[in-house]
Amino acid sequence: MAVPEIDIEPPKTESPTRVNGRWAGYRALLGARMKELWREPEVIFWVFVFPLLLALGLGIAFRNKPADVTPVAVAANSHAQSVIDLLQRSPAKNSIHADVLDEKTAFDRFRLGQYSLVVTSDDTGLHYRYDPARPESVLARSQVDDVLQDSAGRAEALKADATQSSEPGARYIDFLIPGLLGMNLMNSGMWGIGFAVVDMRQRKLLKRFVASPMRRTDFLLALGSSRLVLMIIEVGLLLGFGALAFHMKIEGSLLAILLVAGLGAICFGGVGLLTASRAQKIESVSGLINLVMMPMWIFSGVFFSYERFPQVIQPIIRALPLTALNDVLRAIILQGASLSSQWAPISIMVVWGGVSFFAALKWFRWS
Amino acid sequence: MDTAIRCRDLKKTYDGKVEAVRGIDLEISAGECFGLLGPNGAGKTTTIEILEGLLIPTSGDVEILGLTWAGHERELRELLGISLQETRLSEKLTVQETVDLFASFYRHSASTTDVLEELSLTEKADAMVGKLSGGQKQRLAVATALVGNPKILFLDEPTTGLDPQSRRQLWDIIRQFQRKRGTVLLTTHYMDEAERLCDRIAIIDYGKIIASGTPAELISELSGHHVVEFALTGSNGDGDEVWKHLPGVQSVRSDDGLFALRVDEPHETIPALLAAVHDRHAQLAHLTTRQASLEDVFVHLTGRRLRED
Numbered sequence: 230m231a232v233p234e235i236d237i238e239p240p241k242t243e244s245p246t247r248v249n250g251r252w253a254g255y256r257a258l259l260g261a262r263m264k265e266l267w268r269e270p271e272v273i274f275w276v277f278v279f280p281l282l283l284a285l286g287l288g289i290a291f292r293n294k295p296a297d298v299t300p301v302a303v304a305a306n307s308h309a310q311s312v313i314d315l316l317q318r319s320p321a322k323n324s325i326h327a328d329v330l331d332e333k334t335a336f337d338r339f340r341l342g343q344y345s346l347v348v349t350s351d352d353t354g355l356h357y358r359y360d361p362a363r364p365e366s367v368l369a370r371s372q373v374d375d376v377l378q379d380s381a382g383r384a385e386a387l388k389a390d391a392t393q394s395s396e397p398g399a400r401y402i403d404f405l406i407p408g409l410l411g412m413n414l415m416n417s418g419m420w421g422i423g424f425a426v427v428d429m430r431q432r433k434l435l436k437r438f439v440a441s442p443m444r445r446t447d448f449l450l451a452l453g454s455s456r457l458v459l460m461i462i463e464v465g466l467l468l469g470f471g472a473l474a475f476h477m478k479i480e481g482s483l484l485a486i487l488l489v490a491g492l493g494a495i496c497f498g499g500v501g502l503l504t505a506s507r508a509q510k511i512e513s514v515s516g517l518i519n520l521v522m523m524p525m526w527i528f529s530g531v532f533f534s535y536e537r538f539p540q541v542i543q544p545i546i547r548a549l550p551l552t553a554l555n556d557v558l559r560a561i562i563l564q565g566a567s568l569s570s571q572w573a574p575i576s577i578m579v580v581w582g583g584v585s586f587f588a589a590l591k592w593f594r595w596s
Numbered sequence: 597m598d599t600a601i602r603c604r605d606l607k608k609t610y611d612g613k614v615e616a617v618r619g620i621d622l623e624i625s626a627g628e629c630f631g632l633l634g635p636n637g638a639g640k641t642t643t644i645e646i647l648e649g650l651l652i653p654t655s656g657d658v659e660i661l662g663l664t665w666a667g668h669e670r671e672l673r674e675l676l677g678i679s680l681q682e683t684r685l686s687e688k689l690t691v692q693e694t695v696d697l698f699a700s701f702y703r704h705s706a707s708t709t710d711v712l713e714e715l716s717l718t719e720k721a722d723a724m725v726g727k728l729s730g731g732q733k734q735r736l737a738v739a740t741a742l743v744g745n746p747k748i749l750f751l752d753e754p755t756t757g758l759d760p761q762s763r764r765q766l767w768d769i770i771r772q773f774q775r776k777r778g779t780v781l782l783t784t785h786y787m788d789e790a791e792r793l794c795d796r797i798a799i800i801d802y803g804k805i806i807a808s809g810t811p812a813e814l815i816s817e818l819s820g821h822h823v824v825e826f827a828l829t830g831s832n833g834d835g836d837e838v839w840k841h842l843p844g845v846q847s848v849r850s851d852d853g854l855f856a857l858r859v860d861e862p863h864e865t866i867p868a869l870l871a872a873v874h875d876r877h878a879q880l881a882h883l884t885t886r887q888a889s890l891e892d893v894f895v896h897l898t899g900r901r902l903r904e905d
Binding site: 246248253254256257258261265269432436437438596 | 693
């Protein structure tokens with residue numbers, strides 16, 4: 230059979246033709262995708278602003294407060310000044326605030342909770358009025374008693390000292406930021422790929438693309454690359470924000486963090502693509518995406534440690550891709566772990582990403 | 597003359613039961629503008645999408661420019677320009693960006709500036725697609741098909757829902773493409789579009805071609821290619837029977853008080869018609885004569901109107 234001659238020269242027209250290289254389609258698809266994202270204000274908000282607001286809000290709510298000052302009332306009488314003097318002499322004077330008030334006013338305000346303790350000093354000694362049901366009142370009694378006794382010259386029976394510990398690295402915000410980063414990579418991977426694909430399918434744009442000589446692999450590559458570009462911005466913003474606003478210390482290497490975040494972005498991009506591989510309508514894929522993400526929001530240790538869940542389900546929790554991503558991010562950011570020490574959760578992500586990507590390709594509908 | 601599109605005994609059955617296409621043969625020459633004319637649901641879109649390589653036929657062969665889809669998809673895609681029915685292009689890209697994007701998929705593409713010029717979209721080059729009118733969007737869809745310098749242009753219902761001016765604009769664009777020795781295959785359910793634009797047409801109904809040829813051939817094959825239309829007052833209509841026996845009348849159709857007689861020679865029929873009206877003491881409320889159209893051909897062949905709206 231004669232092989233038909235294929236004339237791929239452009240028809241002779243007066244208009245000049247342009248020659249496009251192998252990667253022209255990929256570059257144009259990526260450029261178009263980035264422009265579309267940039268021109269969509271909701272995307273900017275959900276991907277970039279929302280996680281920062283969340284980090285800010287939670288960081289403030291769970292911030293480590295300065296040590297409380299204990300409010301104490303001293304009943305006004307001839308001994309009151311000596312109590313004040315003793316308190317002033319103590320090294321702990323800044324943690325106790327004492328007012329001298331007549332006894333009735335002192336008791337009234339104690340009852341209303343303005344003071345945690347009323348101290349009355351007379352010839353028989355010190356008298357404390359406190360409320361055993363109020364923890365701060367119990368604390369105030371022993372604290373004030375210690376201060377007064379020590380100032381009055383009590384000798385320590387045992388030698389003891391104490392070190393305060395609330396350094397960056399062990400606070401809630403330090404735990405939270407890597408978790409938010411992981412969650413954000415999941416959200417934007419699932420929505421950024423899953424939603425975009427179904428939207429284009431519903432608009433028949435996918436079908437229009439495959440009716441042109443566009444390479445399907447270029448299309449998927451461009452989608453994935455757009456996720457990686459966004460990922461770099463997301464990581465930079467969240468970690469920069471943590472460092473600036475909460476003096477968060479990043480122990481591990483930035484390169485390792487970017488590699489892991491990139492793997493996470495691709496992994497959830499694959500899961501997103503699988504979720505979206507057949508859905509025809511935006512409504513149905515939205516439900517599916519939420520269904521897939523919901524368990525991970527709860528179980529994968531974004532806001533609190535997943536160790537709190539029963540032992541029985543721990544293996545399942547650890548097999549979730551977001552758990553793996555959060556674990557690796559925390560290990561690198563908070564403990565400076567190396568990539569090689571994290572091979573187990575990293576392989577979990579590779580498997581999730583790889584399996585869903587190839588399953589997605591198998592089932593994918595272009596129209 | 598070279599054959600651009602050829603298909604033999606094309607059949608497509610969906611889910612093993614819905615027979616959308618039931619044996620279609622086509623042979624379209626290079627440089628021709630060919631129209632698939634038929635009502636909605638006749639199988640036009642299924643047929644054109646099989647020819648475009650977007651649907652796989654249940655049975656039958658397709659050859660485009662001498663090539664089959666299996667094994668030559670990539671070469672063929674470079675040679676074809678396709679505009680689908682209702683594609684919604686990205687609203688957040690400009691007209692120029694959209695055409696550039698589609699241009700980048702082809703090894704050799706036309707310059708975006710020229711294509712926009714050709715489709716009178718130059719002024720809108722920087723406008724967002726979401727801000728375009730229906731006609732402009734449709735021209736943009738055709739621009740994305742033309743930017744690859746195709747040899748064959750496939751258009752599925754290109755002017756559906758457009759205003760008359762936008763339709764004429766698109767017709768001009770299609771003719772211009774044809775002048776550059778391009779081949780066009782389009783589907784339409786507008787008979788005037790098929791009549792004015794297409795060199796040849798195939799009328800499709802229920803997944804089969806029921807007639808094909810040039811518009812003029814199809815009309816002249818119709819015995820009685822003039823139509824006399826009239827309406828009466830002062831008579832509650834004696835049914836079609838009375839009019840059928842007037843001289844030269846081939847068929848009678850009545851539609852909401854309006855009678856349409858397909859006749860060979862109007863000058864023989866009209867005097868007899870006037871006499872008959874006079875005899876029944878009725879008055880003419882309306883009387884016109886016109887050439888038979890493709891619509892009449894379709895009605896003659898199927899007993900139904902092309903568009904039931």
